[in-house]
Amino acid sequence: MKKVLLTGFGPFGKDSLNPALLVIQELDGQKVALKNGGKTSEAEIITKELSVVFSKAINEFKTTVETTNPDLILSIGQAGGRMGISLERIGINVADADIADNEKNKPRDEPIVREGPAAYFTTINIRKSFNEVKQAGIPVKISNSAGTYVCNNLIYGALHFLTSNETYSKIKYGFIHIPYLPKQAAEKKKITPSMPLALIKEAILILIKGNLG
Amino acid sequence: MKKVLLTGFGPFGKDSLNPALLVIQELDGQKVALKNGGKTSEAEIITKELSVVFSKAINEFKTTVETTNPDLILSIGQAGGRMGISLERIGINVADADIADNEKNKPRDEPIVREGPAAYFTTINIRKSFNEVKQAGIPVKISNSAGTYVCNNLIYGALHFLTSNETYSKIKYGFIHIPYLPKQAAEKKKITPSMPLALIKEAILILIKGNLG
Amino acid sequence: MKKVLLTGFGPFGKDSLNPALLVIQELDGQKVALKNGGKTSEAEIITKELSVVFSKAINEFKTTVETTNPDLILSIGQAGGRMGISLERIGINVADADIADNEKNKPRDEPIVREGPAAYFTTINIRKSFNEVKQAGIPVKISNSAGTYVCNNLIYGALHFLTSNETYSKIKYGFIHIPYLPKQAAEKKKITPSMPLALIKEAILILIKGNLG
Amino acid sequence: MKKVLLTGFGPFGKDSLNPALLVIQELDGQKVALKNGGKTSEAEIITKELSVVFSKAINEFKTTVETTNPDLILSIGQAGGRMGISLERIGINVADADIADNEKNKPRDEPIVREGPAAYFTTINIRKSFNEVKQAGIPVKISNSAGTYVCNNLIYGALHFLTSNETYSKIKYGFIHIPYLPKQAAEKKKITPSMPLALIKEAILILIKGNLG
Numbered sequence: 001m002k003k004v005l006l007t008g009f010g011p012f013g014k015d016s017l018n019p020a021l022l023v024i025q026e027l028d029g030q031k032v033a034l035k036n037g038g039k040t041s042e043a044e045i046i047t048k049e050l051s052v053v054f055s056k057a058i059n060e061f062k063t064t065v066e067t068t069n070p071d072l073i074l075s076i077g078q079a080g081g082r083m084g085i086s087l088e089r090i091g092i093n094v095a096d097a098d099i100a101d102n103e104k105n106k107p108r109d110e111p112i113v114r115e116g117p118a119a120y121f122t123t124i125n126i127r128k129s130f131n132e133v134k135q136a137g138i139p140v141k142i143s144n145s146a147g148t149y150v151c152n153n154l155i156y157g158a159l160h161f162l163t164s165n166e167t168y169s170k171i172k173y174g175f176i177h178i179p180y181l182p183k184q185a186a187e188k189k190k191i192t193p194s195m196p197l198a199l200i201k202e203a204i205l206i207l208i209k210g211n212l213g
Numbered sequence: 214m215k216k217v218l219l220t221g222f223g224p225f226g227k228d229s230l231n232p233a234l235l236v237i238q239e240l241d242g243q244k245v246a247l248k249n250g251g252k253t254s255e256a257e258i259i260t261k262e263l264s265v266v267f268s269k270a271i272n273e274f275k276t277t278v279e280t281t282n283p284d285l286i287l288s289i290g291q292a293g294g295r296m297g298i299s300l301e302r303i304g305i306n307v308a309d310a311d312i313a314d315n316e317k318n319k320p321r322d323e324p325i326v327r328e329g330p331a332a333y334f335t336t337i338n339i340r341k342s343f344n345e346v347k348q349a350g351i352p353v354k355i356s357n358s359a360g361t362y363v364c365n366n367l368i369y370g371a372l373h374f375l376t377s378n379e380t381y382s383k384i385k386y387g388f389i390h391i392p393y394l395p396k397q398a399a400e401k402k403k404i405t406p407s408m409p410l411a412l413i414k415e416a417i418l419i420l421i422k423g424n425l426g
Numbered sequence: 427m428k429k430v431l432l433t434g435f436g437p438f439g440k441d442s443l444n445p446a447l448l449v450i451q452e453l454d455g456q457k458v459a460l461k462n463g464g465k466t467s468e469a470e471i472i473t474k475e476l477s478v479v480f481s482k483a484i485n486e487f488k489t490t491v492e493t494t495n496p497d498l499i500l501s502i503g504q505a506g507g508r509m510g511i512s513l514e515r516i517g518i519n520v521a522d523a524d525i526a527d528n529e530k531n532k533p534r535d536e537p538i539v540r541e542g543p544a545a546y547f548t549t550i551n552i553r554k555s556f557n558e559v560k561q562a563g564i565p566v567k568i569s570n571s572a573g574t575y576v577c578n579n580l581i582y583g584a585l586h587f588l589t590s591n592e593t594y595s596k597i598k599y600g601f602i603h604i605p606y607l608p609k610q611a612a613e614k615k616k617i618t619p620s621m622p623l624a625l626i627k628e629a630i631l632i633l634i635k636g637n638l639g
Numbered sequence: 640m641k642k643v644l645l646t647g648f649g650p651f652g653k654d655s656l657n658p659a660l661l662v663i664q665e666l667d668g669q670k671v672a673l674k675n676g677g678k679t680s681e682a683e684i685i686t687k688e689l690s691v692v693f694s695k696a697i698n699e700f701k702t703t704v705e706t707t708n709p710d711l712i713l714s715i716g717q718a719g720g721r722m723g724i725s726l727e728r729i730g731i732n733v734a735d736a737d738i739a740d741n742e743k744n745k746p747r748d749e750p751i752v753r754e755g756p757a758a759y760f761t762t763i764n765i766r767k768s769f770n771e772v773k774q775a776g777i778p779v780k781i782s783n784s785a786g787t788y789v790c791n792n793l794i795y796g797a798l799h800f801l802t803s804n805e806t807y808s809k810i811k812y813g814f815i816h817i818p819y820l821p822k823q824a825a826e827k828k829k830i831t832p833s834m835p836l837a838l839i840k841e842a843i844l845i846l847i848k849g850n851l852g
Contacts, residue, residue, distance in 0.1 A: 083406045084398065090731055092758060092783065098615070109766055119731060119758035127748055137396030141404045144731065145784035182412060183350030185297065189524070191354045193296045193406035199395060303518055305545060305570065311828070322553055332518060332545035340535050357518065358571035402737070509832045510824065563822030567830045608838060609776030611723065617780045619722045619832035625821060 002043040004032070004208050005070035007061060009077050009150070012052040012102060019181045020076040021049055023200055032205060034213040043212050046070065052102045052150050054095055058157035065161070065168060072124075072172045072212050074204065075158065077151040079177035080184075083193040084139030085203045086177035087126050088146040091155025092119040096148035112156045120159035124174035124211045132210045133203050139195070140203065146175060172211055176204070215256040217245070217421050218283035220274060222290050222363070225265040225315060232394045233289040234262055236413055245418060247426040256425050259283065265315045265363050267308055271370035278374070278381060285337075285385045285425050287417065288371065290364040292390035293397075296406040297352030298416045299390035300339050301359040304368025305332040309361035325369045333372035337387035337424045345423050346416050352408070353416065359388060385424055389417070428469040430458070430634050431496035433487060435503050435576070438478040438528060445607045446502040447475055449626055458631060460639040469638050472496065478528045478576050480521055484583035491587070491594060498598045498638050500550075500630065501584065503577040505603035506610075509619040510565030511629045512603035513552050514572040517581025518545040522574035538582045546585035550600035550637045558636050559629050565621070566629065572601060598637055602630070641682040643671070643847050644709035646700060648716050648789070651691040651741060658820045659715040660688055662839055671844060673852040682851050685709065691741045691789050693734055697796035704800070704807060711811045711851050713763075713843065714797065716790040718816035719823075722832040723778030724842045725816035726765050727785040730794025731758045735787035751795045759798035763813035763850045771849045772842050778834070779842065785814060811850055815843070 006027060008020035024047040032043045048064045050057040065073070079086060093116050095107040126142055133140040146152040155175045162168045178200050179185075185194035219240060221233035237260040245256045261277045263270040278286070292299060306329050308320040339355055346353040359365040368388045375381045391413050392398075398407035432453060434446035450473040458469045474490045476483040491499070505512060519542050521533040552568055559566040572578040581601045588594045604626050605611075611620035645666060647659035663686040671682045687703045689696040704712070718725060732755050734746040765781055772779040785791040794814045801807045817839050818824075824833035 083404045089733065090757065092729055093760075094728070094783075096781075117756055117758075118729065118760050119756075121732075121757050134399050137399045139395055139398040139401075139404055139407055142735075144733075144787055148783055182352055182408070185352040186347050186350045191296045191352055194352055194408070195395070196409055196412065199409065302520065303544065305516055306547075307515070307570075309568075330543055330545075331516065331547050332543075334519075334544050355522075357520075357574055361570055509830045560825050563825045565821055565824040565827075565830055565833055608778055608834070611778040612773050612776045617722045617778055620778055621821070621833070622835055622838070625835070 002034070002041065002212055003068065003070040004043050004045050004212065005064065005068055005073045006045060006047045006204070007050050007073065007075045008047065009052050010049050013099065017184070018078050019178055019184065019197065019200065020078050022197060023076055023178070023204060026197070026201060027204065032208050034209060036213050043208060050154065054101055054105045054107065054150055054153050056103070057150060057154050058161070061154060061158050062161050070171060072208065073158070074207060075154055075175045076204070077175065077177055078180070080180050081192055082177055082179045084141060084179065084195060085133055085200070086141055086143040087129055088122055088143050088155060088175040088177060089126055090119050090121050090144065091146060091152050091159055092148070093117065093156055094148045095153055101150055112153055113160050116160055120156060120163065122155065122159065122174050123172045124207065129207050129210050132206050136202065136206055138199050138203050143177065146177065151175065151177065174207065174211065176207065215247070215254065215425055216281065216283040217256050217258050217425065218277065218281055218286045219258060219260045219417070220263050220286065220288045221260065222265050223262050226312065231291055232391055232397065232410065232413065233291050235410060236289055236391070236417060239410070239414060240417065245421050247422060249426050256421060263367065267314055267318045267320065267363055267366050269316070270363060270367050274367060274371050275374050283384060285421065287420060288367055288388045290388065290390055291393070293393050294405055295390055295392045297354060297392060297408060298346055298413070299354055299356040300342055301335055301356050301368060301388040301390060302339055303332050303334050303357065304359060304365050304372055305361070306330065306369055307361045308366055314363055325366055326373050329373055333369060333376065335368065335372065335387050336385045337420065342420050342423050345419050349415065349419055351412050351416050356390065359390065364388065364390065387420065387424065389420065428460070428467065428638055429494065429496040430469050430471050430638065431490065431494055431499045432471060432473045432630070433476050433499065433501045434473065435478050436475050439525065443610070444504050445604055445610065445623065445626065446504050448623060449502055449604070449630060452623070452627060453630065458634050460635060462639045469634060476580065480527055480531045480533065480576055480579050482529070483576060483580050487580060487584050488587050496597060498634065499584070500633060501580055501601045503601065503603055506606050507618055508603055508605045510567060510605060510621060511559055511626070512567055512569040513555055514548055514569050514581060514601040514603060515552055516545050516547050516570065517572060517578050517585055518574070519543065519582055520574045521579055527576055538579055539586050542586055546582060546589065548581065548585065548600050549598045550633065555633050555636050558632050562628065562632055564625050564629050569603065572603065577601065577603065600633065600637065602633065641673070641680065641851055642707065642709040643682050643684050643851065644703065644707055644712045645684060645686045645843070646689050646712065646714045647686065648691050649688050652738070657717050658817055658823065658836065658839065659717050661836060662715055662817070662843060665836070665840060666843065671847050673848060675852050682847060689793065693740055693744045693746065693789055693792050695742070696789060696793050700793060700797050701800050709810060711847065712797070713846060714793055714814045716814065716816055717819070719819050720831055721816055721818045723780060723818065723834060724772055724839070725780055725782040726768055727761055727782050727794060727814040727816060728765055729758050729760050729783065730785060730791050730798055731787070732756065732795055733787045734792055740789055751792055752799050755799055759795060759802065761794065761798065761813050762811045763846065768846050768849050771845050775841065775845055777838050777842050782816065785816065790814065790816065813846065813850065815846065
């Protein structure tokens with residue numbers, strides 16, 4: 001049986017919940033039916049919470065990959081203010097923070113991997129994924145920048161690790177930014193876009209089926 | 214039994230559906246349990262689709278009020294691009310259209326009612342309604358402008374009619390702008406905010422209970 | 427010689443300057459050439475700084491009108507985040523503040539004038555003004571809401587005063603919201619729209635000529 | 640004497656002017672005074688208009704570099720809707736167009752250079768440039784995505800060419816996205832941010848001095 005690893009960041013800063021974490025908690029352990037031509041099979045979802053800390057998140061990621069060796073990895077992060085599912089196309093070799101992470105790191109224009117390449121493209125089929133999520137009636141976009149904070153750091157670090165290790169170089173890796181949940185948005189002083197958990201989970205399942213089947 | 218009239222606009226321009234219409238169709242005929250101190254009672258929901266046409270919508274509104282004589286009226290309109298439920302505070306005496314309505318009317322800076330007052334405030338309890346919807350975890354705002362198109366036209370025309378007729382002057386009137394549904398937003402070229410039908414209906418029920426009970 | 431009164435709010439909250447004040451300071455005492463058919467004449471600009479305090483601003487306004495008796499009044503306020511000149515169409519009878527004014531007043535859903543009408547329209551020729559400013563290549567819009575803070579309070583209070591006094595009822599009154607200056611915008615953490623002082627002054631002069639000539 | 644090459648795109652689509660072109664036309668041939676410790680020197684500005692066509696722009700760029708061999712190159716492109724000067728950090732190896740270029744090319748998720756690296760960082764001192772422009776009171780941001788259209792195509796193609804040729808590998812290369820001019824913004828149906836030409840030119844001169852001196 002194929003294995004999908006979903007990673008999600010824990011609560012950050014003043015927020016007491018991170019919808020990325022809710023998503024992976026609700027999907028943890030689920031079996032996903034896959035179609036591949038005439039054959040059907042199943043994939044199992046395993047999950048891992050990552051710290052909102054620059055280098056620590058990458059280390060936690062590496063250890064999880066080494067112990068689980070999945071076929072597909074989707075990392076999920078919150079991007080408050082976005083209006084739908086964002087499929088990240090690329091991670092770039094820059095750590096540049098305007099606010100400190102949960103361990104007070106605040107890098108400024110630093111490389112994530114010294115002498116590393118400028119960027120790595122995520123390796124899921126991003127156009128097919130975009131079309132399938134959109135087809136399901138879920139607002140979605142392809143994003144060309146995951147910023148330069150902890151999320152981008154994970155994308156770059158994860159892809160650097162996976163592509164540098166022959167054992168793991170065939171694991172597909174994608175990163176998905178998700179909006180606030182409605183109840184989070186309702187608490188903000190200024191009204192802000194949101195998406196319910198059910199739609200987010202549906203999008204994640206579509207991404208799993210489309211990139212594993 | 215108390216009666217609530219919900220009005221919703223039909224499809225407009227290039228859009229083939231109007232979520233306002235879906236909302237009222239799904240709520241039509243429902244009974245709503247009301248609490249009033251220790252007593253409980255029920256309200257019945259009746260509905261009316263209105264044309265997206267400047268003066269015609271007001272005329273359809275008047276006829277419906279005369280034949281149904283409700284206790285509370287909530288008019289619902291779509292405002293594509295908004296991020297949550299908008300409770301409109303006021304309708305102003307201006308019809309000013311940048312695009313034509315469904316019968317090609319395109320007024321420019323015209324009064325809705327010649328010699329009418331500059332504006333009417335909606336008569337639901339807007340702060341209580343705001344707090345209750347927010348409390349339920351649904352993104353909501355109080356809006357100080359419903360624009361100068363068919364929606365504002367209805368607000369002003371409805372309140373002018375209700376306050377000018379002794380028979381109807383005690384009917385509470387509110388106007389709610391709602392966002393795109395996710396499936397509508399998913400079809401737009403540029404990603405745009407949305408809210409699922411279930412949350413919109415929940416908000417409308419909260420508004421009914423809070424302004425009738 | 428005709429007289430134009432320009433009012434501008436002083437610094438507010440954390441900001442150390444208010445571009446509205448800079449505008450009126452630079453225009454104070456200037457003579458403006460007017461064309462009226464074949465005849466030419468001049469208007470003199472006089473100015474008054476108003477406090478960012480709910481009722482005090484209106485009182486300062488009244489006193490200034492009584493002592494100067496101008497032909498045209500343009501009030502100018504900053505609306506950080508707006509992208510161009512905003513010509514306000516209306517002031518509504520609500521004081522509703524999310525942040526306190528400079529004397530810690532923070533009204534919630536209060537009428538400005540108890541038993542006053544719901545709203546007053548500003549009395550400059552707003553469409554002509556819009557067209558002339560746009561024609562001059564300056565980004566401009568007609569706004570249907572000046573909010574419910576000190577600026578809206580002044581619009582409503584000023585128009586209530588002017589229309590309630592026979593002596594002053596022919597004075598034309600307009601309100602203009604202006605964006606941040608570039609140097610203000612440059613200091614914000616997040617990039618935000620701006621407009622240089624020279625363009626703002628040009629727009630104000632166009633408004634004077636168009637509503638007095 | 641040092642040489643600075645400024646490139647600017649010509650008019651695109653429905654727009655009859657491109658502010659990037661106006662900027663380089665007004666700066667063409669100017670001498671810029673440089674300070675380097677105690678010494679002063681001068682740089683000469685030369686300019687080149689590039690076609691808004693995917694591969695053609697890169698070819699025009701290469702030819703211009705070969706014939707002029709400058710010390711610093713700043714490419715300028717319009718990004719309508721942006722609120723200030725955008726200093727682009729990176730160009731990525733993707734051509735993905737939602738609208739056709741001036742020769743009807745509309746690539747979808749294609750690499751710019753097959754087997755090329757995922758991205759190149761621009762080589763001006765982006766943080767120092769950011770600080771100096773901001774210090775001058777001009778709204779500015781560092782941008783982590785130049786999109787996937789002709790502008791990004793030029794960044795990637797230019798940096799691929801420069802770093803692949805020993806002769807040119809020391810030429811510093813930057814890309815600057817600029818907002819609409821006020822008169823462009825004034826013509827849009829919906830109000831949109833703008834920046835006057837004088838401020839844009841001032842920012843470009845600051846960038847030249849800061850990266851050559």
